[in-house]
Amino acid sequence: MTDRELILASQVGDTEAFGQLVTRYQQAAYGHALALLGDREAARDATQDAFLAAFRALRRLDQDRPFFSWLYVILRNRCYSILRSRRPLQPLMDGEVRARDEPPDADAAGLQRALSQLPAADREILVLKYVDGRRYREIAEMLSVPIGTVTSRLHVARHRLLEQLQRRGEREK
């Protein structure tokens, strides 16, 4: 079934159809929550809360809008609520990150450590653009900001990341 068909079924209360949407998007949602929060348990809770909130709000979903873009707004709000609550978060251990399809390597771990030092907003925009591979326009719609804001946030986030990587490189020397 397509997303549109699952959404239509879910809107009349079909929990099985909604379960298929959850299955389809839970990993992507969890990955984004993990990028924002840096804590596995908090990311799992945020992901679960976001899907539950999405089920309640499904009537308001414009059926022409991609489901994940809409879910992401809910998820993002939930993650920032957790960050604002200053709930103690358990940082990811070095062994818990890896490059795609590759064994654990120092480069990926170093990059993840540098990312973890950035503000959540920086991590978010870098993940949306480079890990997710989204276009500026799509990111702008998801974050409800102009495209110019996306490019400027990427500019700042990228520079901060490069500074972190450079600092770590100097420390290792």
Place this chain on the structure above:
Amino acid sequence: MVAACREYELLIETLADGELDADQVGLVRRHMTECPACAAYHAELLALNDRLEHLALGASGPDIVGAVGSTIQWRLRVRFAMIAAGLLALKLLDLLGYLGSGLTPRLIVTAGAVSAFVLLGFNPLRLVYLTDSSDSHSSIKGERHASS
């Protein structure tokens, strides 16, 4: 970190992201043939983008399908329990003589219908999925096993 020409910095970043307008690509590329600093900055950005694109944020996440399905079912049941409790309370008040004699049956039916409609989110079809509790829960789990 390489320092690029200030007026070209954002253009080079947009080019590295594959988002630069076609009419500006030629301009930036021509500049980079004449400016080693900007060319080096572009290369640095491409390398960073490549590293980020190959990054996976942790191992596979938890499967939350079952938990989400269970919570939705539980919430629907709570809503129906509230409706039932409200109707029982009305009946009890009637038995105790606190309500007018001709009014109670109509009041109970009306109150029950309105509250059911509201608590179901204005969607009576949800009744189907409430009563289908074990099957729908199994179906959600089945989807999880099928997809894994």
